[in-house]
Amino acid sequence: MDIRSQISMVFHLDKCIGCHTCSIACKNIWTDRKGTEYMWWNNVETKPGTGFPTRWEDQEKYKGGWELVNGELKLKSTSKVKTVTNIFHNPNMPTMDDYYEPWSYKYKDLFDAPAGDDQPTAKPISMVTGEYMDIEAGPNWDDDLSGSPIYAENDINLDVLSEEQRDQLFAIERLMMFYFPRICNHCMNPSCVASCPSGALYKRGEDGIVLIDQKRCRAWRKCIAACPYKKTYYNWNTGKSEKCILCFPRVETGQAPACFHSCVGRIRYLGVLLYDADRIEETAKHPDHELVDAQREMILDPFNENVIREAKKNGIADSTIKAAQESPVYKFVKDWGIALPPHVEYRTLPMLFYVPPMLPVMSSQEGDSVRSINEEYFPDFEKARTPIKYLAKMFGGGNESHLRYVLKKQSAIRAYRRAVTVGDIDMLDAEKALIEADCTPQEADKIYKLTSLCTFDDRFVIPAAHREEAIEMMKDPLEHKQEAGFGFRDAPARGR
Amino acid sequence: MKKTYTFIIIAWTTLSSSILGQDVEGFYKQNCASCHTIGGGRLTGPDLKNIHLRKDEDWIKKFIANPQAVINSGDAYARELLSESRGVVMPKVGGLTPFIIQSLVDFIIDESSKEKSKYGSSAIADRPLTPGDIVKGRALFLGVTKLKNNGPTCIGCHSVAGEGLLGGGLLGPDLTNVYGRLGGKKPLAAWLASPGSETMGPIYQKYPIDEEEVLPLVAFFKDKTLSNVTEAGVHDFNFIIIGFVGLAIVLVLFDLFWGNRLRSIRRKMVEGKI
Numbered sequence: 001m002d003i004r005s006q007i008s009m010v011f012h013l014d015k016c017i018g019c020h021t022c023s024i025a026c027k028n029i030w031t032d033r034k035g036t037e038y039m040w041w042n043n044v045e046t047k048p049g050t051g052f053p054t055r056w057e058d059q060e061k062y063k064g065g066w067e068l069v070n071g072e073l074k075l076k077s078t079s080k081v082k083t084v085t086n087i088f089h090n091p092n093m094p095t096m097d098d099y100y101e102p103w104s105y106k107y108k109d110l111f112d113a114p115a116g117d118d119q120p121t122a123k124p125i126s127m128v129t130g131e132y133m134d135i136e137a138g139p140n141w142d143d144d145l146s147g148s149p150i151y152a153e154n155d156i157n158l159d160v161l162s163e164e165q166r167d168q169l170f171a172i173e174r175l176m177m178f179y180f181p182r183i184c185n186h187c188m189n190p191s192c193v194a195s196c197p198s199g200a201l202y203k204r205g206e207d208g209i210v211l212i213d214q215k216r217c218r219a220w221r222k223c224i225a226a227c228p229y230k231k232t233y234y235n236w237n238t239g240k241s242e243k244c245i246l247c248f249p250r251v252e253t254g255q256a257p258a259c260f261h262s263c264v265g266r267i268r269y270l271g272v273l274l275y276d277a278d279r280i281e282e283t284a285k286h287p288d289h290e291l292v293d294a295q296r297e298m299i300l301d302p303f304n305e306n307v308i309r310e311a312k313k314n315g316i317a318d319s320t321i322k323a324a325q326e327s328p329v330y331k332f333v334k335d336w337g338i339a340l341p342p343h344v345e346y347r348t349l350p351m352l353f354y355v356p357p358m359l360p361v362m363s364s365q366e367g368d369s370v371r372s373i374n375e376e377y378f379p380d381f382e383k384a385r386t387p388i389k390y391l392a393k394m395f396g397g398g399n400e401s402h403l404r405y406v407l408k409k410q411s412a413i414r415a416y417r418r419a420v421t422v423g424d425i426d427m428l429d430a431e432k433a434l435i436e437a438d439c440t441p442q443e444a445d446k447i448y449k450l451t452s453l454c455t456f457d458d459r460f461v462i463p464a465a466h467r468e469e470a471i472e473m474m475k476d477p478l479e480h481k482q483e484a485g486f487g488f489r490d491a492p493a494r495g496r
Numbered sequence: 497m498k499k500t501y502t503f504i505i506i507a508w509t510t511l512s513s514s515i516l517g518q519d520v521e522g523f524y525k526q527n528c529a530s531c532h533t534i535g536g537g538r539l540t541g542p543d544l545k546n547i548h549l550r551k552d553e554d555w556i557k558k559f560i561a562n563p564q565a566v567i568n569s570g571d572a573y574a575r576e577l578l579s580e581s582r583g584v585v586m587p588k589v590g591g592l593t594p595f596i597i598q599s600l601v602d603f604i605i606d607e608s609s610k611e612k613s614k615y616g617s618s619a620i621a622d623r624p625l626t627p628g629d630i631v632k633g634r635a636l637f638l639g640v641t642k643l644k645n646n647g648p649t650c651i652g653c654h655s656v657a658g659e660g661l662l663g664g665g666l667l668g669p670d671l672t673n674v675y676g677r678l679g680g681k682k683p684l685a686a687w688l689a690s691p692g693s694e695t696m697g698p699i700y701q702k703y704p705i706d707e708e709e710v711l712p713l714v715a716f717f718k719d720k721t722l723s724n725v726t727e728a729g730v731h732d733f734n735f736i737i738i739g740f741v742g743l744a745i746v747l748v749l750f751d752l753f754w755g756n757r758l759r760s761i762r763r764k765m766v767e768g769k770i
Contacts, residue, residue: 054762055770061761091757098762137762154765 002277003300003311005320006188006208007251007462008351009260010269010332010339011181012451014358014410018179020044020140022259022268026183029247029258035237037102037127040139041244042259045180047394048155048169049142053098056230057156057343063092064228065191065346066284073284073347077225078195092225100137102127146177157393165387176385178357180394181267183259184231184244185342185350186210188275188298189284192243195226200241206470207272207463208351209246217241228346252465256456266454271327271461272320273351274300274311284347289399291344298349299334302327315469323463328450329353336447338406340395356395356403357386358410405438412437413444520599526701527589528600529615530692531683534607536616539683540584542577546608548601557597562588582677587693625681625715633716634659636709647703650713653695657725662735668695675714675721685714 026042045051059065063077077092105122113120126133142151147170158166168174186203190210193201200216201223203209212223212232217240223232224241232243247257255261260268275298286294300307302324311321324330332339332353339353388400388407396402412433419430434444450458471477531541547556551573559566559574563586567574578585607613635641638660639649650671655664657672678684688710691700705713764770 050762050765054765058761061758063758085753089754089757091754093758095758095760097760136766150766150768154770 001310003274003307003314003316004208004277005316005324006273006275006351007246007270008273008329010329010353010355012267012355013178014355015265015267016179016181017265018044019264021262021264022181025258025262035235036242038099039233039242042183043139045182046143046146047178047180048146048152048158050151050154052139053094053230055154055156059228063225065348068285073281075191075195075226078222083197090221090225093221094230100139101133103133103135147175157390160389160393161387174385182229184210185229185352186246188349188351189280189347191226191228191348192223192232195222197222206466209248211245212241212243214240228348251462252467254462256460260460266459269328269332269459271329272324272463273327273329274302274307274324276300284349288345288397291397292340292399292402295341295344295349296334302330317466320463323461326461328459328461331450336443338409340402342395344397354395356391356406358407409437409439412439413447416444417448520603524600524603526690527692527697530687530690534604534613534615539686540581540678541586542580544604548605553601556601560597560600561592582679584677590694590697625711625718629712629715630719633712636713637716644706644709645703647700647705656720671717672725673721675717681714684717685710688713
């Protein structure tokens with residue numbers, strides 16, 4: 001056993017209101033520099049929709065992630081041979097049009113315009129060329145546009161549906177949509193790290209955050225092709241690639257990352273998971289429909305004495321183990337089993353998990369009162385507007401049983417809570433429903449509490465960073481003991 | 497420090513002169529014999545027998561040191577020599593010092609006084625040239641047959657009109673009419689036996705052209721001169737055509753390798769092509 005700790009995440013999609021506050025918080029801190037205008041380390045997509053960059057889930061085109069070739073894991077985009085043959089040109093790069101041409105407006109015109117019959121307007125200016133431009137697309141161009149004939153219909157996840165189901169999904173009054181906020185998944189088996197010819201990308205040993213060393217990056221841009229989630233970006237100004245750093249300077253000082261901190265819907269949870277790094281390859285080789293279970297299997301019980309002993313042997317601090325025991329992510333993923341990894345079939349083993357949305361809330365208005373359409377406690381998911389197949393394509397590696405389990409459990413908890421607080425549902429029926437959904441009243445209360453009444457400290461359990469230990473791996477902390485005490489960067493001409 | 501330099505300079509001059517003292521004959525053989533005889537009539541250059549009676553020693557030394565400079569100075573005799581050799585200027589020999597020049601002059605005067613000098617004729621066999629020689633010479637010139645002593649192939653530096661797909665090298669002069677220019681079989685053979693120019697000399701001293709190879713080459717050059725072709729221009733039209741064909745092939749290969757790269761997805765999607 002080779003136990004590592006990883007700061008991982010849960011996004012609760014039922015709570016996301018699509019306000020993009022997270023994206024703006026991130027942008028203001030990290031990507032408001034020259035060369036990063038088009039980057040959105042955090043973005044929020046509308047599903048069904050094509051996302052950012054457009055149709056990023058289409059790996060036939062973008063060639064992201066891993067594939068199984070004769071039982072071996074291979075990168076889809078590159079290999080040693082392809083690195084040589086494509087040495088002058090990286091063929092799998094998204095174009096600027098697939099992201100979008102970043103723009104601003106010429107606000108000055110609003111103030112300087114001469115008096116006239118019309119209102120002055122601020123014309124859009126490209127932030128790349130500085131010229132006037134026609135805006136054709138943006139990073140959330142299809143925001144709230146589910147059902148649109150171009151963007152939503154081209155969602156590649158809809159390919160699993162039958163023609164009839166597709167038609168239903170796009171029929172007026174049967175439209176459905178949900179938001180899909182995305183950041184770097186800080187995968188356990190990151191294809192971006194594997195693809196880098198310079199070895200500039202690395203997964204931090206102490207907390208599993210995936211970073212790009214800005215000194216070693218040589219602008220190969222292999223990571224951009226290799227990341228199936230398209231979450232590494234090339235900075236055209238510095239000539240280096242950049243990506244979400246999970247706000248590690250904040251995490252190291254005990255604060256939640258900016259997008260987590262600012263989340264209005266409180267959909268984001270952050271906590272430590274312990275996993276067995278020896279099993280990464282074996283796990284990633286499972287067939288698509290077994291991947292969710294296999295990945296869950298890798299995540300270890302932080303209360304197990306054997307696990308704790310092995311973790312300590314690997315240098316994981318007591319405070320980290322304690323954080324793992326209190327981790328909300330562990331609860332969602334392992335204890336309750338209601339958080340699922342996105343597109344696990346890319347085999348990068350993402351460490352950001354999603355609680356899938358329970359769409360839609362079936363209710364109708366009659367006079368002044370709103371009542372549930374479904375008389376049963378569980379809506380029939382087979383007949384629900386959101387086809388389970390569609391969600392399974394996104395969150396289950398195509399395995400519908402995971403989705404059915406999660407949705408059933410969530411709806412049983414809703415029924416149970418309604419029985420508790422409103423009382424118009426019979427408690428016995430509600431408890432029966434809980435049992436059928438593999439849940440107990442105690443567990444239901446815990447899920448309810450962490451979902452609806454969660455405080456800051458419930459959502460973010462951040463362990464002490466122990467940077468001093470991480471630094472010890474790289475250099476001797478006593479290296480400069482008994483040497484000049486006024487800085488080491490510019491050594492004095494004589495004496496040390 | 498100063499003492500060391502002085503020592504090195506003294507050692508160098510005495511050492512080199514002593515070597516030359518023994519081997520002025522060797523130096524003559526390597527650098528002069530390809531164009532000159534002593535009492536055997538002219539090759540490319542004039543017969544050197546009794547040269548000291550034709551011109552004074554100072555003039556001879558000046559000429560050996562830098563023939564082109566003497567010609568350029570407008571010296572009447574030097575111009576006469578130039579026209580006699582059909583415009584072939586005597587190359588400036590590398591490694592000449594006043595001492596060596598003096599030794600050479602002494603050597604020539606010495607040989608002139610002999611009844612029959614060793615250098616009275618060229619050493620090349622006097623058999624007639626055959627058509628087979630032309631074919632063999634052409635192969636040698638093009639490098640199809642390698643030179644026996646591993647010397648570099650002629651076409652590497654020289655060109656001859658109509659030979660070689662891309663023409664020959666441009667470093668040395670065009671050899672299309674070299675047979676006529678140097679004045680026929682004997683001078684040309686003598687030159688090939690030990691080329692004396694600053695560029696060719698050092699190379700072919702180490703890897704000389706074999707006696708067996710000289711005559712075929714002469715035959716090849718003679719054939720070229722007699723066929724009356726004009727010299728090949730530097731801007732060979734073939735070269736441009738081949739350049740374009742090569743470019744086209746490279747572009748096609750590029751397309752085969754990288755043609756299926758990722759192009760815009762969004763625009764195609766919006767235009768309904770996905």
